[in-house]
Amino acid sequence: MTSPWAVIIVVIYFCILGLVVGKWGKGKEKGLNEFAVAGRSGPWWLIMFTVLATWIIGSTYTATMGYAVMSGAIGIYMAMYSVMGLIIFYYIGPRIWVWGKVHNLYNLPDYIGRRYGDRRLAILVAIAGFIIGAPWQIMALKTFGYTTTALTYGALPEVAGMAIFAIAITAYCVYGGMRSVVVTDFFQGIICVVVVIGGIIACIYAKFGGIGPMFQQVLAQRPEMLVIEDTKYWTSIIVASFLGAYCWLEIFNRIFLAKSVRDLKIIARGAPILVGTVYFLVGILGIGGSILASVNVDLAAAESGLLTIFSEVGGPVLLAFAAIIIIAAEMSSIDSQIATAGVVLARNAVNEFKRTKLTEDRVVKLSRWIIGIWMVMVYFLSIGELPALIVIAIVTYEFLATMFPTIIIGALWKRGTAKACWASMAVGWIVCGILQISPVTQAWFGGWGAGITGAFFAIIVYFAVSLASPKDEKVEALFAEVEAYKEAR
């Protein structure tokens, strides 16, 4: 039985979103500062939701939900690691924001170049960050196709759904750059938080009679869902994810958007509450879903669990809102990635290889072209069959964790040197690569995963090489700027 109401509600929602972006999605100023970091002018309440958007992505409501349905309590790991990741934000955010303000930094490679004074290292980080992010953008576009088809009961094919959202996202990213991304994330973030919290609690009460009764029913039918099945994997996945949390281009870029250090810290203080709440609710609904016949049949049904439960409880109206939160979360994730990647490739890759450096206006123009061209490429990659995509995505995640010392420790410890970065990344990537190619070798390291083991060696090498290198006066001066900035305020 189909109903047009779900589609009508979604279309109305996106029409309103279009009006909001058209009205507030473009700043008055022009130039790279506006395009790349929205003029560094965002108050905490605005930037909070763009920070949330980089954490709560579309797969939160599909893959994480499915994981909780199939594996139980371990599916709540995202709540723990996101809270831990935002502590990194609290610690490194202010000083990186100050360096950004003083030296006109717009992204992660900019920061690496300034911190270590090594242009090649910055180019490597730019290209690595771009490659690591690419599989996630392809998966995001696939999610749009899959959700559109589900919402229209198959009337609209997946390729059409992917095309519609690819065009819409490219349009607003090119139109307003990071400001349109921030405005979109703010609007969608509020809707998502309200719908997720209200909707999931309503579903738990409607389906099971409350949280307590739900867990009692799970205990009676599937008691193994209420414990962590593999505790070593639980620890490994949380620590590896935590180490890589602020090594993503688009997540790091959020640091530069706030208008002051105080705003940044208010975000770091408040965001964990909302992120953790959403992940907890999705996780426990997934655990409840493990005893629902309509959800627990296979992985595909488990990953559609949120749509199924919302639809069973609230009919087409709640189904429409479930579809909106999945699409909105995925939009808010891919727009940040595409907008950041466009600027990074234009400014930190193409521009670095040119003899005559581009002006800032030319960088903005080039970023717009890259966003458009890259989205077309992502679209064509998305419509093809890529069965190993999720494997590639997870592997890239493991490699990211090994960049922790270069990006995070370097922000807090002034002795860290460029040589240490090269050495630690080389060792970390080699160890991670060997463990990925030959998983049996993981037994040599007590059975810990590739990411966490690679990061462990990378950290040791980073400290060892840094301590063996001479102190760098320029870095001393850079760290002194943070204190001086405070005095000048």
Add this chain to the structure above:
Amino acid sequence: MGNKLSRKSKTRLGFAIYFVVVIVPILALPTLNRLNTAEPFVGPFPRIIFLMLLDYLLVCAGLFALYEIESRRGDLL
């Protein structure tokens, strides 16, 4: 003897220690394996899920307290 820690550094170090103390029970395998049971329930929650929730709330509360202290002292940077 080396440099004395500033008041700001002491506060942040204090939070880091608090964070480790709070988070370790559900990350370190010896304690995690001991606590990893559904029963006894604590309120409506199975024990291990309650501990996750408690940890998450304690970390959030700690961050709030850290912010308040730093904000009051003018140590936000």
